[in-house]
Amino acid sequence: MKKAQAASVKGLRVRALYCEKQDEASLAQQFRRLGIEGSFADALPDPADAGRYDLVMFDSDHASLASHGEDLRWPDLPRIALIGAETPSRLLWTIRQGVSSHLRKPVRFEGVLSACLLARDAYRAQQAMRERVDELEQRLKSRRFVFSAQLMLMRERGLDEHQAFSALRTLAMQRQVSVERLSMELLAGRACDGPN
Amino acid sequence: MSLSTDDRRPARPRGARGRTPIPVGVLYSLTGPYGAIGREMLNGVMLAVAQVNADPAFDFTLEPIVRDPGGSLDAYDDLCRDLLHRHGVRHVIGCYTSVSRRRVLPLIEHAGALLWHSPRYEGFESSPNVIYLGAAPNQHFVPMLGHVLEHHAPAIYNVGSNYVWSWEMHRISTEAAHAVGGRIVGERLLPLGETRVEEIVDDIVARRPAILLNTLVGESAYRFYEAWHRRAARQPSLASADLARLSLTLCEPEVRLVGAERVEGYLVSSVYFQSIDSDANRSFLRDYRARFGEHASPSVDAEAAWLCGVFLGRAMAACGSVEPARVCEAACRQSVEAPQGTVRIDADNNHAYLTPRLAICRADGQFDIVWAARQPVKPDPYLTWVDFASLAQGGRPPVAAPGGAWSGP
Numbered sequence: 001m002k003k004a005q006a007a008s009v010k011g012l013r014v015r016a017l018y019c020e021k022q023d024e025a026s027l028a029q030q031f032r033r034l035g036i037e038g039s040f041a042d043a044l045p046d047p048a049d050a051g052r053y054d055l056v057m058f059d060s061d062h063a064s065l066a067s068h069g070e071d072l073r074w075p076d077l078p079r080i081a082l083i084g085a086e087t088p089s090r091l092l093w094t095i096r097q098g099v100s101s102h103l104r105k106p107v108r109f110e111g112v113l114s115a116c117l118l119a120r121d122a123y124r125a126q127q128a129m130r131e132r133v134d135e136l137e138q139r140l141k142s143r144r145f146v147f148s149a150q151l152m153l154m155r156e157r158g159l160d161e162h163q164a165f166s167a168l169r170t171l172a173m174q175r176q177v178s179v180e181r182l183s184m185e186l187l188a189g190r191a192c193d194g195p196n
Numbered sequence: 197m198s199l200s201t202d203d204r205r206p207a208r209p210r211g212a213r214g215r216t217p218i219p220v221g222v223l224y225s226l227t228g229p230y231g232a233i234g235r236e237m238l239n240g241v242m243l244a245v246a247q248v249n250a251d252p253a254f255d256f257t258l259e260p261i262v263r264d265p266g267g268s269l270d271a272y273d274d275l276c277r278d279l280l281h282r283h284g285v286r287h288v289i290g291c292y293t294s295v296s297r298r299r300v301l302p303l304i305e306h307a308g309a310l311l312w313h314s315p316r317y318e319g320f321e322s323s324p325n326v327i328y329l330g331a332a333p334n335q336h337f338v339p340m341l342g343h344v345l346e347h348h349a350p351a352i353y354n355v356g357s358n359y360v361w362s363w364e365m366h367r368i369s370t371e372a373a374h375a376v377g378g379r380i381v382g383e384r385l386l387p388l389g390e391t392r393v394e395e396i397v398d399d400i401v402a403r404r405p406a407i408l409l410n411t412l413v414g415e416s417a418y419r420f421y422e423a424w425h426r427r428a429a430r431q432p433s434l435a436s437a438d439l440a441r442l443s444l445t446l447c448e449p450e451v452r453l454v455g456a457e458r459v460e461g462y463l464v465s466s467v468y469f470q471s472i473d474s475d476a477n478r479s480f481l482r483d484y485r486a487r488f489g490e491h492a493s494p495s496v497d498a499e500a501a502w503l504c505g506v507f508l509g510r511a512m513a514a515c516g517s518v519e520p521a522r523v524c525e526a527a528c529r530q531s532v533e534a535p536q537g538t539v540r541i542d543a544d545n546n547h548a549y550l551t552p553r554l555a556i557c558r559a560d561g562q563f564d565i566v567w568a569a570r571q572p573v574k575p576d577p578y579l580t581w582v583d584f585a586s587l588a589q590g591g592r593p594p595v596a597a598p599g600g601a602w603s604g605p
Contacts, residue, residue: 021270061295063387064387086321087320087360087363093363
């Protein structure tokens with residue numbers, strides 16, 4: 001198993017968007033110290049370019065970014081908001097952008113490392129959670145096929161509920177597919193050499 | 197009362213008549229896109245300074261060092277540093293926009309200085325290094341919402357400039373509308389300085405709001421008033437009282453600039469109007485005009501800037517020091533009989549108790565005050581204590597005291 005990641009952001013490719021001049025200067029300096037490969041822009045990265053970055057920062061006060069009502073097409077990367085105004089209108093907007101961490105403006109050297117580490121970790125955890133939820137949702141959806149396959153075996157082979165499920169599980173393990181997958185195949189008639 | 201030397205200022209020679217000159221930074225944009233407001237705020241400060249300096253009860257004089265950032269954020273930064281570190285000022289009166297305030301705030305805080313801030317703003321801030329003499333939203337927007345939601349259907353159209361002030365005012369109006377079962381029938385934000393407004397006027401007319409909240413500023417606002425006025429000439433209902441048109445920024449000098457006929461009938465919320473009928477206001481107007489000319493037209497910004505100078509002078513005299521922490525503490529113990537009424541600083545959040553008023557813009561460019569809070573309202577910069585659901589059922593502060601004469605000047 002992979003060892004826990006060190007608290008390092010060396011080599012992290014950060015794209016910082018719509019920063020004020022002094023924030024940009026502070027970030028650039030701190031990026032150099034931390035070994036972050038930082039770059040600055042006044043436009044969202046093209047979705048096709050998302051692979052060129054590991055993390056995005058943006059100024060939550062910037063008017064051209066914050067045009068209300070328009071859904072921004074963020075690349076699928078952790079996002080850090082640089083927060084100036086703490087007015088609810090700004091904070092609610094920032095929340096809608098799905099940020100993983102934040103920094104207060106004016107940006108200083110301190111806080112950059114923790115914001116990057118927390119953002120990366122929170123984003124990974126969220127992504128892992130999302131993948132798990134997707135998987136569970138998928139299994140939930142195919143659950144009815146397992147029930148149907150169980151019923152089929154109980155009727156055709158005279159097994160009880162428990163025996164039918166054990167049979168499905170054993171066969172799934174032999175074929176190295178999920179119980180759900182096997183059930184669907186059985187029902188589709190493809191598992192001709194069904195369980196004995 | 198004499199000033200102690202416990203502050204970090206270098207010893208200064210005693211001025212005329214043995215009074216200690218105290219340098220005070222004044223950082224207003226006197227040129228650039230909002231230079232007119234800056235010049236007006238400067239007038240307010242200079243009037244207060246002249247009054248302090250003319251009063252032998254003060255054993256110091258205020259010596260303003262005026263700097264004009266011209267609306268440039270970098271210049272705010274440079275000039276504020278210069279005031280704090282080269283001139284050694286411990287007090288800066290200044291800033292109009294929130295973005296400029298947030299730009300200088302770290303410098304002020306780092307230097308342990310005090311910023312005296314006069315404009316109304318969107319709230320959600322309370323620095324121990326700032327005295328906020330402008331209205332917080334609970335003192336100017338919330339009472340107005342209470343009033344219109346009581347008298348008009350809660351169908352609001354928000355139109356404003358694309359920056360933090362409009363975002364926040366629109367957020368508040370939206371929350372208030374939803375809380376009383378109403379809705380936002382439309383919302384538009386224009387880039388600052390945008391002058392193409394005709395299409396927005398069309399959209400508003402088509403969506404038929406009962407309440408129009410206009411938070412446009414500068415040239416966009418002026419073009420909007422003009423376009424709306426032209427449309428209303430063909431469609432008189434647009435200028436009738438059936439449609440509440442709200443402004444949180446219109447003031448006497450701006451009405452003069454735009455032309456009163458274009459904004460007549462607007463409902464405006466402010467803690468100060470020239471038409472306030474009180475001795476303190478008459479005296480303020482007399483002194484202001486004596487100093488800046490018979491046609492000088494002070495607005496809420498001039499009054500608030502004047503308050504900055506007055507509170508600063510009195511607080512320094514009261515604590516006998518220029519040390520910001522002591523001055524701040526002393527400022528919270530002062531009570532000033534201002535043109536708008538009694539003003540004091542709330543030690544909880546460094547904001548001021550102010551007296552909200554609502555007024556209708558008249559054809560002659562003055563304002564008919566239709567409602568005023570009975571007493572100064574405690575500042576609530578985080579809107580913690582506002583209950584939007586009860587706004588339209590009298591949840592706002594009580595109406596003007598009986599017998600209150602709200603006639604023109």
